[in-house]
Amino acid sequence: MTDSRPVIAVTLGDPAGIGPELIAKLFAETAQFTAVPTVLVGDRWLWQEGQRVAGIRHQLPEVDGFAAAREHDGPVFLPVETVAEGEVPYAEETAAGGASTLTVLTRCLEAAQAGDVDAICFAPLNKFSMKKGGLQHEDELHFFAEHLGVDGYFCEFNTLGMLWTSRISSHIPLKDAAQYVTQERIVAASKLIHDSLILAGFERPRIAVAAFNPHGGEGGTCGREEIDVIAPAVKACQAQGYPVAGPFPADTIFLKARDGEYDAIVTMYHDQGQIAIKLLGFKQGVTVQGGLPIPITTPAHGTAFDIAGQGKADVGPTRNAFAIACRMGESLRRQRLDTLNA
Numbered sequence: 001m002t003d004s005r006p007v008i009a010v011t012l013g014d015p016a017g018i019g020p021e022l023i024a025k026l027f028a029e030t031a032q033f034t035a036v037p038t039v040l041v042g043d044r045w046l047w048q049e050g051q052r053v054a055g056i057r058h059q060l061p062e063v064d065g066f067a068a069a070r071e072h073d074g075p076v077f078l079p080v081e082t083v084a085e086g087e088v089p090y091a092e093e094t095a096a097g098g099a100s101t102l103t104v105l106t107r108c109l110e111a112a113q114a115g116d117v118d119a120i121c122f123a124p125l126n127k128f129s130m131k132k133g134g135l136q137h138e139d140e141l142h143f144f145a146e147h148l149g150v151d152g153y154f155c156e157f158n159t160l161g162m163l164w165t166s167r168i169s170s171h172i173p174l175k176d177a178a179q180y181v182t183q184e185r186i187v188a189a190s191k192l193i194h195d196s197l198i199l200a201g202f203e204r205p206r207i208a209v210a211a212f213n214p215h216g217g218e219g220g221t222c223g224r225e226e227i228d229v230i231a232p233a234v235k236a237c238q239a240q241g242y243p244v245a246g247p248f249p250a251d252t253i254f255l256k257a258r259d260g261e262y263d264a265i266v267t268m269y270h271d272q273g274q275i276a277i278k279l280l281g282f283k284q285g286v287t288v289q290g291g292l293p294i295p296i297t298t299p300a301h302g303t304a305f306d307i308a309g310q311g312k313a314d315v316g317p318t319r320n321a322f323a324i325a326c327r328m329g330e331s332l333r334r335q336r337l338d339t340l341n342a
């Protein structure tokens with residue numbers, strides 16, 4: 001292994017959503033693909049449909065396996081057959097669409113485990129379709145983690161340029177969120193985002209932990225999680241040398257982070273972070289699947305069924321997700337080469 005260029009696997013996402021269109025638009029921005037071996041994996045008809053909707057035509061060399069991608073500078077297409085066109089109408093959650101997404105992602109994970117792929121960037125998938133199509137897990141991140149044999153803490157990072165978030169809980173009913181507020185999860189989510197920011201090039205990441213209750217619990221009169229759980233977890237992080245502060249009322253801590261006081265916020269549940277991040281920059285947001293042995297990124301938005309097939313989808317978040325996958329994939333590849341050459 002001598003080639004330091006990473007190979008990035010890209011998927012088209014749920015066939016009924018805006019994913020294929022977004023990837024066609026991404027691939028039209030050819031400048032960023034020079035010298036990045038990129039393997040687009042998907043059904044041939046779906047790739048053609050994405051290009052039709054985007055109003056773009058590409059001539060990608062076809063390959064018959066992931067390993068061939070490294071022989072090319074730039075993108076190649078790996079056709080797979082996962083679903084027939086008539087089975088997945090636009091804007092419908094279908095078992096066929098969800099199963100197709102799962103099949104393509106599984107192929108990418110296997111290629112990553114074989115060392116043929118260094119990072120994955122997937123176009124939006126639909127969790128309901130995937131559950132109809134056989135996903136047994138809470139979400140795709142739990143599926144990835146099990147497939148890759150992860151036994152440490154993992155969670156999504158939502159990123160907006162220099163501002164990142166990690167989570168204590170994710171795709172669960174909100175009524176269950178309080179059960180996830182434990183010292184162990186807060187310490188693990190704080191350390192994970194800290195270490196990941198270092199890998200992403202932040203020298204000394206500054207991390208804030210959000211409160212769970214309104215106004216930080218009003219001295220325990222509006223919930224005791226801050227006093228009983230979150231503050232002790234912050235102290236435990238500090239005792240281990242991590243630059244972690246909090247808990248801070250969740251409705252205002254994002255203003256400080258926006259103004260540059262913090263690099264990351266540890267959030268207590270999905271919407272606590274995502275509402276803020278999406279308001280700050282819906283057209284830029286990226287989700288990084290944190291805590292996995294390989295970088296996996298995706299736009300922070302979803303399948304947008306209301307505009308699917310119409311050519312209106314904004315490629316900004318997908319562009320950023322691809323750029324982060326390239327950066328993280330390159331670091332991982334360099335680390336692997338250094339280890340081999342040591």
Ligand SMILES: NC(=O)C1=CN([C@@H]2O[C@H](COP(=O)(O)OP(=O)(O)OC[C@H]3O[C@@H](n4cnc5c(N)ncnc54)[C@H](O)[C@@H]3O)[C@@H](O)[C@H]2O)C=CC1
Binds near residue numbers: 122
């Ligand atoms: N990257 C991924 O795989 C993600 C997948 N999802 C999944 O997507 C499905 C739908 O989720 P929703 O909550 O409805 O959110 P959504 O992000 O799909 O749509 C919310 C609104 O934003 C608009 N929108 C989204 N992306 C856009 C783009 N690129 N350009 C222009 N407008 C855009 C949509 O038209 C819609 O009005 C769910 O199954 C969810 O789990 C959600 C977030 C990320």
Ligand SMILES: NCC(=O)COP(=O)(O)O
Binds near residue numbers: 140156158170287298
């Ligand atoms: N499919 C990715 C996904 O849903 C991540 O989105 P979010 O949980 O960060 O909103």
